[in-house]
Every structure is written in structure tokens, then in C-alpha cells.
Amino acid sequence: MNTQLTDLARRPAVPADLAGDEPTVPTLTGLLAERARDAGDREFLRFGECSWSFAEIDEWTSRLAHRMRELDGVRAGDRVAIMLTNVVHWPVVWLATLKAGGVAVPVNCGYQRADLAFVLSDSGARVVFTDAERADLVADVVAGEELGEVRVVDVADDGSEGFPVTPPAVDVAADTLANLQYTSGTTGFPKACMLTHGYWVRLGWICAATTGLGLDDVLLTSQPFSYMDPQWNTALALTVAAPLVVLPRFSASTFMADVRDHRATFFYVLGSMPTLLFKQPASPEDRDNDLRMVLCSGIPVALHAQLQERWGAPWREVYGMTESGIDLFSPFDDADAVGSGSLGHPVPTKQVRVADPADPQVEVPDGEAGELVVAGVPMMSGYWNRPDATAGVLRDGRLHTGDLVVRRPDGGIQLVGRIKxxxxxxxxxxxxxxxxxxxxxxxxxxxxxxxxxxxxxxxxxxxxxxxxxxxxxxxxxxxxxxxxxxxxxxxxxxxxxxxxxxxxxxxxxxxxxxxxxxxxxxxxxxxxxxxxxxxxx
The missing domain is CATH 3.30.300.30 (ANL, C-terminal domain)
Known part of the structure; x- marks a missing residue:
């Protein structure tokens, strides 16, 4: 049976009516410091059989930040590339980079020479943190492309021991750049979204408010950490002071067993993942889990009710892009959303329009297809080194998503397809x-x-x-x-x-x-x- 905590035993970390408020802590580094003070002994990250508390990660990232500044010369705004699989060093290097005042550049581990050379050159990375399997490739690219003084660090020995466990004296604010997040573009080389501390903190805050997650929850993710989903899950875990379980990769045949074994109460899946999960053989153990809720982008309409019934927890649609974080969601108490195909309604910090693709100033009538145009926060600052591309999608502070949608009679938004x-x-x-x-x-x-x-x-x-x-x-x-x-x-x-x-x-x-x-x-x-x-x- 699905064991669910009663509402009376739960206290949401961020009440739903505060979703549109300013987060109480404006930066990711500040959020980690606060968790180390008020929940230091609580579990933060779990990889396989190993786990680390908020205090342990806070101290480790501080030591590594000092190493970056003193040995690698990282200063405010310097880019630090991370080319790692789903290991604990990934979020540690990310948060340490931010403590050092740097900007993280996530790199897909599947990249070969051409893609890697482009990202390192385009970002101007000063340091690359990687592992033994990829260190030679990175070194060859750095040498072959004449990228200058780029240091390559193997995380097996990150050199942080002996450095102070208190963070360097670096000033960061909500508008300080945190990531150059390269999108998995469909054509040509990817573009890097410039994402600030405030982007990540706001994303974690809104997701906490819309889910009602709290101290007793366990979050789980399986996507590559170079993609943004495990990163916003990390921001969410920091917001609600709950542990995040990170799987090595997504495997449809073992995913729900991992959910059960780790007693996860929440996860997010997208794309083909729900269909692949549902088409696994049914098991008497399917409802033997602690799931309370699932967020998903791309719930198959015909399977929506069956997904809920099979695993005994509500599945709700959420819509967003790397450029904008989170834009639309369906509340978990909205039973009418099940199987409707609706992406939901705007979160409190976003405003949306359904615009005529031929004339974006004109909003199309309800029921007619138009481009989804979004304004509000969180939002990227633009594309790194791509002013023309930025101007093409960010116009008058509004993001032109390229998605074709219709506004439903209930006001919800339904996806039709991509303009392209x-x-x-x-x-x-x-x-x-x-x-x-x-x-x-x-x-x-x-x-x-x-x-x-x-x-x-x-x-x-x-x-x-x-x-x-x-x-x-x-x-x-x-x-x-x-x-x-x-x-x-x-x-x-x-x-x-x-x-x-x-x-x-x-x-x-x-x-x-x-x-x-x-x-x-x-x-x-x-x-x-x-x-x-x-x-x-």
C-alpha cells in the first residue's frame, strides 16, 4: 500500500500563498549556509549507498572554493567547466564555484572533441573539473584548440583538503551570474543561457510552494546533472531542507524500484520517460512506495489516469524552459487536470500571452493556436555571446518560447507543438x-x-x-x-x-x-x- 504522510503531520517549507513572494534568501550560496546552520546534521545528498549532510557539503564546498581561488586563480565572473557523470562531485564543484565567485559551465559527458572545444572556447572556461575517463580528452582539446591557460582538475583528488571550512569573502547577490547553461539545441552548436543566483533560488522557491514539500520528503532525480533538472532539484532540496537522491542514470526497468528502495516521496520526469515507465511490466509492488506527488513535462494524455492509479500518487504537468525556469503548473488538488492535456496556469510570478506567430502584438482568441509568450521571473539574462539570438527571443522583457499552444475554456494552456x-x-x-x-x-x-x-x-x-x-x-x-x-x-x-x-x-x-x-x-x-x-x- 502507498504509505502517505497525513496533512496534519506535514509542514510545507514554503506555503502555497507565498509562491509569488521574494525568497527569504537571495543566493544559492546563502541558502546552503542557512541550511548548514539550521539543519546541518540532516541528509542533503545521497548517491548510491553514500550520503552527505548539509553541513558536510557546506564545509567541502568552502574548502574547494578556497582551492579554486588560491591554486586555480578563479576570480569573480571566471568560468569553471564541469564535465562529470552523476557523482557527488558534480553539485560540490557547482556550489564551490559559486562560493569562489565563479560561473559554472555544465558540460554534457557525451560531448566529443568538436562539441567540447566549442563549449570551452565559447564560455572562456578557466578551469575544467572532470574525471580520469575524460581528463585526456579535455587536455587534448585544450592543447589542440590553443585555449590558453586552462587548468584540468581530476575530482578524484580535488586538492581541497587543508583549506578553511569557512567560505571565501566573496560578494554575491541575486543578480550575480551563476551558470552558463548550454541548451541541447536541435540544430548547430548550443547556446548558453545566462542564469543568475536569483534564477535558481526563485525556481526552488516556487517549486517548493507549488508542491508543498517539507522536511519529511525525499526527492529523487535521474537525469544527467549537466542538464538543469538535477540542478533545480538541488535548489529545491536546499529550499525545503530535504534530501535529494541522485541516480546514476535513468533506467525505465529499475527506476520505480529505486523510488521504492530510497522511499522517495517526489520526483520529476519528462519527455518519453512516463511512457517508458508505464510500458514496463506491471508488478504487485507498484503501489508499495512512499510517493506523494510527481511533476512531469509531457504526461501522455491517454495514460495520465493510469499512471496515477498504477503508482498511487497524483501526477501533474509543469511547463518551463531553461530560458525561463517554470512558467505553468497544474495544482495537485485539481482533479480535472487528469487526462485533460492542460499544461496548467501561470505560476504567480509569470504572465503569459497566446500570440499570433505572424504578429506577436496580437493575442489570438481562446481555442486558436498561437505562440506562448512569457514574462516575469525567473528568467535568463540572455544568451552568452549571442546578442542577436537574445533579441530574437527576448523582446520587451517577454520570452517568445516557440511553442504553439491554445488557451482552453477553463483558462489553462494546452500544447499543440513547436512552431519549427x-x-x-x-x-x-x-x-x-x-x-x-x-x-x-x-x-x-x-x-x-x-x-x-x-x-x-x-x-x-x-x-x-x-x-x-x-x-x-x-x-x-x-x-x-x-x-x-x-x-x-x-x-x-x-x-x-x-x-x-x-x-x-x-x-x-x-x-x-x-x-x-x-x-x-x-x-x-x-x-x-x-x-x-x-x-x-
Whole structure:
């Protein structure tokens, strides 16, 4: 049975009615110092069988910050790159960098020479913290690209022993730059969002208020720490003084067992993760957990109620971007949100508009598709070294998200697709996300990705890449059955003409399908593609 703490036994760290207030502590370093004072002995970080208290992490990060300043010459505003897997050293180096007055540059561990060289050069990193597995690659890139005096530090011996356990005398404020957070862009090299201390603190504050998490909770994350989700989970843990469990990676086959074993009460998943979890074999132990709530970006509409029923906790949608942190959420007491497809309503610190993509000054009527435009805090300061790109998305203080949405009759916002993730078939626009959702409602489908392919007459046609569950034949008959079922939910022109079955999908660090990589793979290693040509219309 799902053991849930009663409301009377719980005290939210941030009451819901304070979500729009200023956080009581303006910086991440200040937040860690406060937790070390008022909850020093409490568990903060748990990696595998090892855990560290708030006080232990506070002292470790202070020692390492002194090392950075005295041995590596890190000064205010200097960039410190972190290329590590999900090990405790990741958040330690991050927080130590901020204590030293530096700016953290998370680096995806999957990067090879070209991507790594770009990030180190673009950010102007002065120091790189990494491990033995990647140290040679980093050193080769630094030498080969003539990046100058870039120090490479192996975290196995971070050199912090012997330094003071009190933090260096460095002034930081809410508007002090904390991160250059490179986005997993779909084309070309990524852009770095400039994120301040205030961004992270505000994000943790709002998430604490919207969830009601408190001292008795246990948070869990499995995404790579170079991506922002484990980082805002860290800010959330600091806000509510609760432990954060960090898994080495996301594994659909073991994730819920880890949730149960660590007695986690809260986690966040996104992209294809909910579908992959649900399509694991059901177990009598599914509801034997301590879960109280789940936040998710991309809850499959058709599975929403079943996800809740299977694991015995409410799942609610939350929407945000690296550029803006958190924008929309569905309250946990809103039962009408289940299976509605709604992204929810704006958090108290955000204002949203649904704008005409052709004329952003014009707001479209309810029920019509437009671009989601967001204002308020938290918000990035802009893109590092990219004034033109910044001007393209931040106009008059409003972020143009590139997402197509509609405003529902209840005022909630529903996602239609990406402006750039569309198939323009003749005179019709097809939102890839809508077609993918229709295909993924079939129990035989693990995941689907829809792309545009050239067509001599219509300009573009709709192609679906489909990953099937084990044991389902990758045959033309299966493809036809999937299209017939999806076709009952879609307009005729949206039904894919082409279907190609795949064993898996290339994915970004945020567990989203990388469509550019998928197209490249299909071009270089084409699989059997079934063509369901229909009369031209």
C-alpha cells in the first residue's frame, strides 16, 4: 500500500500563498549556509549507498572554493567547466564555484572533441573539473584548440583538503551570474543561457510552494546533472531542507524500484520517460512506495489516469524552459487536470500571452493556436555571446518560447507543438507532437517521432519513426493497424504516409528524441520504410 504522510503531520517549507513572494534568501550560496546552520546534521545528498549532510557539503564546498581561488586563480565572473557523470562531485564543484565567485559551465559527458572545444572556447572556461575517463580528452582539446591557460582538475583528488571550512569573502547577490547553461539545441552548436543566483533560488522557491514539500520528503532525480533538472532539484532540496537522491542514470526497468528502495516521496520526469515507465511490466509492488506527488513535462494524455492509479500518487504537468525556469503548473488538488492535456496556469510570478506567430502584438482568441509568450521571473539574462539570438527571443522583457499552444475554456494552456516542429503538407500544417501522441496511445508503441520528408507535389510529407514493444512484429500489417487507430483521432491529412520501425531513438540529455540525429541515422543506415500513399488532396 502507498504509505502517505497525513496533512496534519506535514509542514510545507514554503506555503502555497507565498509562491509569488521574494525568497527569504537571495543566493544559492546563502541558502546552503542557512541550511548548514539550521539543519546541518540532516541528509542533503545521497548517491548510491553514500550520503552527505548539509553541513558536510557546506564545509567541502568552502574548502574547494578556497582551492579554486588560491591554486586555480578563479576570480569573480571566471568560468569553471564541469564535465562529470552523476557523482557527488558534480553539485560540490557547482556550489564551490559559486562560493569562489565563479560561473559554472555544465558540460554534457557525451560531448566529443568538436562539441567540447566549442563549449570551452565559447564560455572562456578557466578551469575544467572532470574525471580520469575524460581528463585526456579535455587536455587534448585544450592543447589542440590553443585555449590558453586552462587548468584540468581530476575530482578524484580535488586538492581541497587543508583549506578553511569557512567560505571565501566573496560578494554575491541575486543578480550575480551563476551558470552558463548550454541548451541541447536541435540544430548547430548550443547556446548558453545566462542564469543568475536569483534564477535558481526563485525556481526552488516556487517549486517548493507549488508542491508543498517539507522536511519529511525525499526527492529523487535521474537525469544527467549537466542538464538543469538535477540542478533545480538541488535548489529545491536546499529550499525545503530535504534530501535529494541522485541516480546514476535513468533506467525505465529499475527506476520505480529505486523510488521504492530510497522511499522517495517526489520526483520529476519528462519527455518519453512516463511512457517508458508505464510500458514496463506491471508488478504487485507498484503501489508499495512512499510517493506523494510527481511533476512531469509531457504526461501522455491517454495514460495520465493510469499512471496515477498504477503508482498511487497524483501526477501533474509543469511547463518551463531553461530560458525561463517554470512558467505553468497544474495544482495537485485539481482533479480535472487528469487526462485533460492542460499544461496548467501561470505560476504567480509569470504572465503569459497566446500570440499570433505572424504578429506577436496580437493575442489570438481562446481555442486558436498561437505562440506562448512569457514574462516575469525567473528568467535568463540572455544568451552568452549571442546578442542577436537574445533579441530574437527576448523582446520587451517577454520570452517568445516557440511553442504553439491554445488557451482552453477553463483558462489553462494546452500544447499543440513547436512552431519549427511542423510538417507543411500542401496547404496544411501538421504538428508533429499531435501525431506522436496519437501513435503513442497504442499499447504496442513504446515511443514515436514524427518528421517532415520532402515531397515533389506537396512540399513535405509526414513520416513516423516507431519503436514497438517487445514481441510486436515490425510488419506492414502492424504499421497499417497503427495508422488506422491513429487516424481515428487525427484529421486525414495528419496521418503519416511513411512508417519506419526502429529499435531505439537517439536522445538528448533531457531524454527527448534528437530528430536531427534520427534523420542522420535514417539517411546513413536506412531501415525498411512502409509507404501508405493516398490519393493527393
Amino acid at each position: 516542429d511542423m510538417v507543411r503538407r500542401g496547404g496544411e500544417n501538421v504538428a508533429c507532437a499531435e501525431v506522436e501522441a496519437a501513435l503513442e496511445r497504442d499499447d504496442r508503441v513504446v515511443a514515436a517521432a514524427v518528421v517532415a520528408v520532402p515531397d515533389d507535389l506537396l512540399g513535405e510529407e509526414v513520416k513516423a519513426f516507431v519503436q514497438l514493444r517487445d514481441g510486436v512484429p515490425a510488419s506492414r500489417d502492424t504499421a497499417q493497424q497503427l495508422l488506422e487507430r491513429a487516424g481515428a483521432q487525427l484529421a486525414r491529412f495528419k496521418v503519416p504516409r511513411y512508417v519506419e520501425f526502429v529499435a531505439d531513438f537517439p536522445r538528448t540529455a533531457s531524454e527527448r528524441v534528437s530528430k536531427p540525429a534520427l534523420k542522420t541515422r535514417a539517411s546513413e543506415q536506412p531501415g525498411a520504410t512502409y509507404d501508405f500513399a493516398r490519393p493527393r488532396s
